[in-house]
Amino acid sequence: MAYIMNDYSKSIRPLILVTNDDGVRAPGLKAMVDAVKDLGEVIVVAPAQPQSGQSSALSVNKPLRINEHEDYNGVRVFSVTGTPVDCVKLGLHSIVSRKPDFLFSGINHGSNSGNAITYSGTMGAVIEGCTEGICSVGFSLLHHSLAADFSLSSELVKELATRVVTNPLTTHQCLNINIPAKVVPEGARVCRAAIGHWSEQYERYLDPQGKPFYWLTGRFINEEPNAIDTDEYWLSKNYISVVPVTPDQTLFSAIDPMSKVFNIS
Amino acid sequence: MAYIMNDYSKSIRPLILVTNDDGVRAPGLKAMVDAVKDLGEVIVVAPAQPQSGQSSALSVNKPLRINEHEDYNGVRVFSVTGTPVDCVKLGLHSIVSRKPDFLFSGINHGSNSGNAITYSGTMGAVIEGCTEGICSVGFSLLHHSLAADFSLSSELVKELATRVVTNPLTTHQCLNINIPAKVVPEGARVCRAAIGHWSEQYERYLDPQGKPFYWLTGRFINEEPNAIDTDEYWLSKNYISVVPVTPDQTLFSAIDPMSKVFNIS
Numbered sequence: 222m223a224y225i226m227n228d229y230s231k232s233i234r235p236l237i238l239v240t241n242d243d244g245v246r247a248p249g250l251k252a253m254v255d256a257v258k259d260l261g262e263v264i265v266v267a268p269a270q271p272q273s274g275q276s277s278a279l280s281v282n283k284p285l286r287i288n289e290h291e292d293y294n295g296v297r298v299f300s301v302t303g304t305p306v307d308c309v310k311l312g313l314h315s316i317v318s319r320k321p322d323f324l325f326s327g328i329n330h331g332s333n334s335g336n337a338i339t340y341s342g343t344m345g346a347v348i349e350g351c352t353e354g355i356c357s358v359g360f361s362l363l364h365h366s367l368a369a370d371f372s373l374s375s376e377l378v379k380e381l382a383t384r385v386v387t388n389p390l391t392t393h394q395c396l397n398i399n400i401p402a403k404v405v406p407e408g409a410r411v412c413r414a415a416i417g418h419w420s421e422q423y424e425r426y427l428d429p430q431g432k433p434f435y436w437l438t439g440r441f442i443n444e445e446p447n448a449i450d451t452d453e454y455w456l457s458k459n460y461i462s463v464v465p466v467t468p469d470q471t472l473f474s475a476i477d478p479m480s481k482v483f484n485i486s
Numbered sequence: 487m488a489y490i491m492n493d494y495s496k497s498i499r500p501l502i503l504v505t506n507d508d509g510v511r512a513p514g515l516k517a518m519v520d521a522v523k524d525l526g527e528v529i530v531v532a533p534a535q536p537q538s539g540q541s542s543a544l545s546v547n548k549p550l551r552i553n554e555h556e557d558y559n560g561v562r563v564f565s566v567t568g569t570p571v572d573c574v575k576l577g578l579h580s581i582v583s584r585k586p587d588f589l590f591s592g593i594n595h596g597s598n599s600g601n602a603i604t605y606s607g608t609m610g611a612v613i614e615g616c617t618e619g620i621c622s623v624g625f626s627l628l629h630h631s632l633a634a635d636f637s638l639s640s641e642l643v644k645e646l647a648t649r650v651v652t653n654p655l656t657t658h659q660c661l662n663i664n665i666p667a668k669v670v671p672e673g674a675r676v677c678r679a680a681i682g683h684w685s686e687q688y689e690r691y692l693d694p695q696g697k698p699f700y701w702l703t704g705r706f707i708n709e710e711p712n713a714i715d716t717d718e719y720w721l722s723k724n725y726i727s728v729v730p731v732t733p734d735q736t737l738f739s740a741i742d743p744m745s746k747v748f749n750i751s
Contacts, residue, residue, distance in 0.1 A: 271547070277604045278543035278569075282536070284691070284699040304543075306605070311700055314686045336617060338735055339542045340571070348735075352601060352683045381748065388747045393681065394740055396748075409750040413736040416658065418617045421579045426549070434549040435576055463748045465740035470603055470613075471678040475659055475730035482653045483646065483661075483728045485674040 235261035235322035235386060238350070240308045242329065242342025244271040245290060245300040249328035252371030253360065254296050256378035257325055260386050264321075265293070266312035268342075269300040273331075275342035277349065279306045287315065305346035313353060322389075324350035325382060327360035328371050334361075334399045334452040334462060335415045335441050344397055348468045351395035358385050358395060363456065364402040374400050377461065381409065397464040401456055409461035415451035417443045500526035500587035500651060503615070505573045506594065507607025509536040510555060510565040514593035517636030518625065519561050521643035522590055525651050529586075530558070531577035533607075534565040538596075540607035542614065544571045552580060570611035578618060588651060589615035592625035593636050593643060599626075599664045599717040599727060600680045600706050609662055613733045616660035623650050623660060628721065629667040639665050642726065646674065662729040666721055674726035680716035682708045 237257055241250045245267040254263055269288065280303040290298040299316050301308045309324065329343040338344045343359045350357030360381075362374050377400055390396065397414070400406065422439035443453050452462035502522055506515045510532040519528055534553065545568040555563040564581050566573045570591070578585070594608040603609045608624045615622030625646075627639050642665055655661065662679070665671065687704040708718050717727035 274544045274546040276540075276542035276544075276571075276610065278541045279539045279605055279702065281539040281702055284701050285688075286697075286699050306541075307702075310684075310686050310702065311688060314688050315690070315700065336733060339613060339617070339733060340544055345541065348604060352604070353686075354683075380750075384747055391740075394737055396744075409748055411741050411745040411748050413738065413741060414734060416734060418619075419575075421575050421618075423550075423576060423579050425580070432551075434551055435580065436549050437544065437546055437572075437575065461750070463744065465737040465744050466735045467737040468601060468604060468735070469679060469681060470731045470733070470735060472659055472730040472732040473678060475656075476676050476678060479661075479728065479730050480676040482649055483674055483676050485645075485726070 236317065236319060237261045237263045238312060238317065238321035238324045239263055239265045240267050240305055240326050240346045242268065242272040242275060242305045244268050245298065247330065249330050249362065249371050251293060252328050252375045253325055253378065254293055256375045257382045258294060258296060260382060263296045264317060265296055265298040266308045266316055267300055268305060268308055269302045272304050272342040274340050275304045275345060276340050277306050277345040278304045279310065280304060285311055287311065305342040306349045309346050309349040321355050323386060324355045324357040325360065328374060328378060329361035330369060331365045332361055332363045332399055333359065333397060334456055335417045335443060338397055338414060338466065347395045351393065352468050354392060356385065356389045359397050361399045362402065363399060373404050393467060395466045397466050399452060399456055399462045401459050403459055406461050407459045409463055410455045411463045411465065412450055412452050412455050414464050415443050415448065415453035416445050417441055501582065501584060502526045502528045503577060503582065503586035503589045504528055504530045505532050505570055505591050505611045507533065507537040507540060507570045508595050509533050510563065512595065514595050514627065514636050516558055517593050517640045518590055518643065519558055521640045522647045523559060523561060525647060528561045529582060530561055530563040531573045531581055532565055533570060533573055534567045537569050537607040539605050540569045540610060541605050542571050542610040543569045544575065545569060550576055552576065570607040571614045574611050574614040586620050589620045589622040590625065590647060593639060594626035595634060596630045597626055597628045597664055598624065598662060599721055600682045600708060603662055603679060603731065612660045616658065617733050619657060621650065621654045624662050626664045627667065628664060638669050658732060658734065660731045662731050664717060664721055664727045666724050668724055671726050672724045674728055675720045676728045676730065677715055677717050677720050679729050680708050680710050680713065680718035682706055
């Protein structure tokens with residue numbers, strides 16, 4: 222599968238695959254379509270059910286279904302009964318007629334800054350697209366309210382997506398873009414992800430038989446609260462954060478020092 | 487939660503958390519315990535059901551249960567009704583009495599080389615442990631047969647785990663170790679993960695009502711078949727591969743060039 226670069230001289234409109242992790246019925250998905258529908262030919266392949274926190278999980282031990290839904294603003298909409306990665310993989314295999322030029326994932330309902338990329342299904346889809354050689358970008362809105370108005374961020378997403386389409390990313394690079402909830406951000410900054418972890422908190426309940434069960438809660442602990450080059454910093458200053466992401470998690474700087482400890486002849 | 491460094495001068499044995507993604511009943515889990523039980527105080531917290539391909543997925547929209555199982559060779563064994571990341575998070579919160587000094591995940595039934603780290607539940611647990619400040623290592627055996635004999639690899643895992651315990655990793659570093667299926671590897675090499683992707687193949691079936699469904703298949707496509715510094719290369723030469731892994735997926739080298747395109751004042 223060679224990457225079909227968009228060649229504007231041939232007047233072929235780029236094919237844009239839109240997906241998300243909040244599911245095919247999420248308002249943010251429609252806002253994503255609205256933001257990019259003028260940039261090319263758009264097709265939606267999104268999870269049938271919400272898939273928040275599904276990371277790069279894929280379905281290995283169960284079958285998948287594809288369903289087509291009502292068009293949205295002239296765009297065909299499909300769902301897959303799996304994870305965001307399943308949507309990308311099965312979408313490429315069985316739904317799209319040619320390899321997409323771009324993949325846009327979102328607009329996610331809530332932040333994916335800091336190390337949320339590790340758990341984010343939104344970014345799982347982006348990393349999958351990138352691994353497949355597609356120029357892929359995830360968008361998240363820092364708004365957890367059910368009443369979040371994605372239309373306000375749609376113009377910002379359109380501006381950034383246009384920059385992506387006119388300046389496609391290099392192979393093996395993708396982007397994690399987070400947008401502050403305020404209507405008018407100060408601007409946008411390319412930056413690194415803040416190092417941190419989630420406070421491991423669980424609510425403990427007792428079922429009617431008196432047996433305990435647990436429900437995840439907790440919040441992100443920024444381990445670098447004083448750093449001024451992280452996504453957390455720029456978001457706190459009401460800027461959009463744009464983090465370049467690599468699917469390759471090799472820590473290259475550790476190869477030489479670790480060789481002294483772990484190489485065995 | 488401060489990281490309690492093991493201080494041998496105080497004769498406190500390190501606490502070792504063992505987990506996996508093949509589930510609490512997997513033979514590889516017992517082999518993992520056998521390999522590390524002499525290195526400290528061991529406790530097992532593993533998924534109640536197999537979780538292959540679950541990556542760093544976590545359960546946000548469902549409750550979790552903890553169950554205790556029969557001891558294995560004097561080691562207490564717990565299961566969590568969720569993903570490998572759920573095991574680490576809930577294990578730290580509600581099962582272990584103090585923060586573990588080490589986390590060993592595996593021995594996985596099958597390879598996690600190349601970009602399998604993206605999808606691997608084995609490595610999802612490792613990255614979670616690392617993010618929590620625990621020295622964390624994943625082990626996988628390149629053997630997909632149900633009859634895989636993990637006892638043969640247990641000595642190799644013990645040798646490598648001993649090196650980890652006597653040379654704890656720096657914070658924000660973890661390891662992805664793959665072991666060839668042959669009984670006696672040539673040795674071990676610290677190296678990088680091969681860049682590649684999975685061929686997107688699905689078997690297509692028709693259900694009794696004639697409606698199609700799909701089941702994932704496919705194989706890893708090494709995009710660097712001629713590189714001689716990757717895990718795929720060393721495994722092909724019958725060496726154990728040891729890949730240093732970072733949870734932080736920021737592509738630092740892209741921050742400056744991308745700033746010219748995406749920074750907005």
